[in-house]
Amino acid sequence: MDIRSRNNVTVTGRAEGPVLLLAHGFGCDQNMWRLVLPALAETYQVVLFDYVGSGRADAAAWDERRYSSLEGYALDVLEVCEELDLRDVAFVGHSVSAMVGVLAAAKAPQRFSRLVMVAPSPRYIDDEGYRGGFSADDIDELLEFLESNYLGWSAAMAPVIMGNEDRPELGEELTASFCASDPDMARVFARTTFLSDSREDLKTVAVPTLILDCQQDMIAPPQVGAFVHAAIPGSRLVTLEATGHCPQLSAPGATAAAITSFLGSTG
Template sequence: MSVLLRNNVRVLGNEKADETLVFAHGFGNDQQAWAEVVPAFLDDYRIVLFDYVGANKQTVPYFNPRKYRKLQSFADDILDIIEELSLENITFIGHSVGGMSGILAAIQEPAWFSRLVLLNASPRYVNGDDYYGGFSQEVLNELFTQMESNFYAWASGFAPTIMANPDRPQLASAYAQTLSAMRPDVALSIAKMIFQSDHRTDVERVRHPTLLIQAKDDVAVPMEVCYYLEKHIPNAELSIIDTQGHHPHISDADKVIKAIKPFINLN
């Protein structure tokens, strides 16, 4: 099996660049989620884009629910890509669960990475003692039930809530389409893995300079989560951007670019 085929890998940008930016998407997206961000970096960096296994029809043939029941398997795929392309001096830019899988990869092979950028990422979504992740277990159980009973109706309702920006309904419509491109059983399996995971102890093991970019208004990842990450990742800095929704790289790409550029130029 080709790693590059499995993850639908594309390499763009400046092939002579000393630094590589690896972009990782979140749940319900694929690499096209970065379409408005990537052009700002093409001249100065090598760019690597990929799809997580199960994200779309190209990658779903490689999905095995036993393998991908833990986020570490997605992190292992990232390391496979890096090794296959012989990459070094990597800035990993990950959205949501894509950022958390990048953390696991960087912990495992720290020398391969220079810095991390986490966009609206969360180490745990379920509320607990002295921790607010944004979801009760009851709410998540209902979400899983809806996904299982009528996946496409669920996707149509979930997309506007997560995307926000009601004045631009085309954004939610586009997200509903990428969500619906997932095979329902695969989407449910991945969603359960993501929402039930707990990587709070892992984030404390990161030693790379890390930029946390957080939207002010995100129903999936409340502000309490970004403050938690800022406190528990040793070399973290926080950039709060004035945006709505869980996908600021799609809804407000210019603000995300503006946050990333100084960080990767100075560190």
């Protein structure tokens, strides 16, 4: 199978620059990085992709069993790395992708040299002695909203679904709805994300690591960032003056600067 088209791989930036692999989290797709891309592309060769089940990845490649564990998503990362023969990769993962990066680096340590975890959380559901911020019921409620909001989406997308290959402007609409995905696949990704527990996996991290969290983020609150920081010896924690879970959108300048500064100091 052609991995480049399966994962909608985009390569941009400075061709001879160090490799930066940007991985989106649950919800949207590689467009999440659009606002930080210009700054990063000046220095780095930037590789972007969509996980199967998100964005414009090949929906035909979907395999519910594979993508029901974070290892399945890590396999996407590794297959993209192999396909492009990426080495010395600085992996930047947003949200759940930070943990996917941890798993990928443990499987193929020779390919990864640095890890940037943007708003990471190794476990979303509260546990004894650990506060992730959510209960299992909260996750069920999210799954419901995925369903409800698909109704509206499917109406808007109907012309595309019904096949209008001769009308490319409809394809543009699809791009615009970059947070819209098939609800069945989104449900699996949501469940896999929010029911995951990667706390033990943090111990395997053996490369210089930057943790970027936000002052106010209900999905990855400050105490979770501190937990990740403590679990990865030698890691650097930078808290951005940003609100919400997506600093690459709400504070793109500060996010790009923090990444560049970290990579510059550890390169």
